[in-house]
Structure formats: C-alpha cells, structure tokens
Amino acid sequence: MHPHSKSTQPMGRLLRKLTRLASEERYLFTPEDLRGVVPDISEGAYKTLLSRAASEGHLARVCRGLYLFEAAKPSSGLVLFHAAARLRAKEFNYISLETALSDSGVISQIPINWITLMSSGRSSTISCGRWGTIEFVHTRQKPQDLVGLVHYDARCRLWRATPQQALRDMKAAKRNMDLIDWSVANEFV
Template sequence: MQPLQRLERWLISSQAESDGRLYPAAAFRSLVPDLSPGAYRALLHRAERRGLLERVCQGVYQYPGAPDQSGLILFHAAALLRARHFNYISLETVLSEAGLISQMPMSWITVVSTGRSAKVSCGRYGTIEFIHTERRMSDVVEHLHYDSARHLYRADNELALDDMHRFNRPTLDLVQETTDGSI
C-alpha cells in the first residue's frame, strides 16, 4: 500500500475515537518508518494538497474530515508546539477572559513558556504568542491550575498581572481597576 493511502486509511479509521484532534507532524511517522525525512515531508505536503491534512500552523495538523470544533484550537496547538517545555496561559489572555483588560486582539493567545519567545501564526485560526521565562514551575505553582479543556496550565489573575509587570507589556495600561480599587 502506498504511503498516502496508508495515511488516509489511518486518518479515517482513527476518527471514530477522535473529536477534532490535532497532530504534531511526527505523529504519522510510525505509519511509514521506511521513508527518509525528505520523503516524509513530501508525504505531508501531498496529504495537504489532497485535503487529507490541514496545516493549522508550522508542525501541527488536523484532519479536515473531523475538524476541531471546540473553539480552543490555538490552545491545543500551543500545547503541542511546546510539549517539552513548562507553559501556562497568562498575561492578556487571562486578564481579558476575567474582564480585567479593556481590549484584547481577537484570535490571539499569550502563553508563558520556558521555550524561546516567538509569535506563531496559525493562519485563519489566529496567533500564539510565546513569552520566554526563566521561572520554574515550583516558583508559581500556587498560582496555576490545569485547564483540561485547553490542555495547558492557567495563571490566576494575580500571576497574570504580575507577568504583565514582569514582561513590561505595552498593554499594561489597559488593565482596569474594579470599583473597590482592586484588580
């Protein structure tokens, strides 16, 4: 069986147990272990052209036959992209969702990461901004909770505000005080 056919059959058969699952580029490697790295990249490119895979962002794909319907695709992609690093949702994303920031770009999330800083374009889905930190998880663990829907840790409002100061964010002036003067 040809590699593209093998990939197509696997994608179709695996959708019964998957609901809008994202895949890292390496996820399909075991289906075609005999391909060279260049041939494997060509296979992914052919699968995209044929409509078997949709590239969400660099190195992250989804099967268009069962796309992510959660509305959380940027968070899921961020978790995959930085799976080997300590990451947590923070800054404008947390403060905006808490109603403590007056403006927030649509389709943009901010994630603090021990990986390098980067802005990753996810095309029509939006942008993921990774902000590098040297902090260890043990330094902030009391301000984090795991958000299973987003597949990432999430900062509380206090840590998100502290991160705004720590990273000298230009949007810090958008943070609104509550009527009692607190954040």
C-alpha cells in the first residue's frame, strides 16, 4: 500500500472515526474531541484539516468551539439545545424565559431559531449560523433553590423551567412582558 494512500491520510482517518463515533444523538464535536482522532499531526496541519473538512462539507462550524458532523443527520430542531448543553457543560443552565413560556403556550409569538436559557455562567448571545441563536442570561440561583421548579428534558439534554419559574425569571431579568398571554399565564401562577 502506498504510504500516502487515502486510508492513512488525516482526512480519511478523521472521517472514518467520526462515522464510527457519530449518530443522530452524538454529532457535535469540539476541536479537542476531533484533535484526539489525529494526535500525530502538527497543530498547523490540524487547523488546515479542520478548515478543509468544513469547506468540503463534512463538518459544519456551529459556533466557536463546536462542529457538527453532517453525515450524522441530526434532528435540526434540537441542534441549538444540544449545542447550549455542550458549550456550557460546566455551568448550571436551564431553558427558561421566552423559550419555556412559548413551549407552554404562555407566549405565542417568539422568534424562530432563538433559544433562551438561564445560566450560572455569564450572560452572552451566541450566533450558531443557520441553526439560530442561543441566549444565556446570568442567574445567581442554584440548583437547590429550584427543586420542583425545573425538570430534566432528555430530548434537549437540558433542565427546563416550569412556567411559574420562567415567569419569575422574566421579571428578574427585566424582560419585555408584552407578549405574555395572561389568561394562560394565570393558570400557572
């Protein structure tokens, strides 16, 4: 076999390994995850490999520090939630504010492809290209303060606020309350 055949090239190795690792459930990878697949190439060659994998359509850059393996064909409706969980894995985060209220019918119009989470990390808005935007709003609340007010949403891989808690978070974060349908909201308060 020729030493530079396709199977020994970094791109071939990267794609084969990702094809084995990836699934509809596991399709987001950090540069560190991907670096582990080709540890033997230089940093420069690795950066070139990542940008080539993206330009050839194998990997899509969701945001800084997160790539999506296109061949895994994930359910696009969950990419933002999964990306949020992955980006802030070390923080306490939960779906709240407009996203939680929209999902429970308390708010009817909500920008599509924009999700809102409370986070123990700092407030920030992260653009995720064609998938949309993740907005993290800082909270000092601790998990133990929210027992019974958040539940785990396995599909999203994140905690999710009850409508009561999401309404409290809206007030605490001084969000615009104009879109709230109080006839629905009052059922939860």
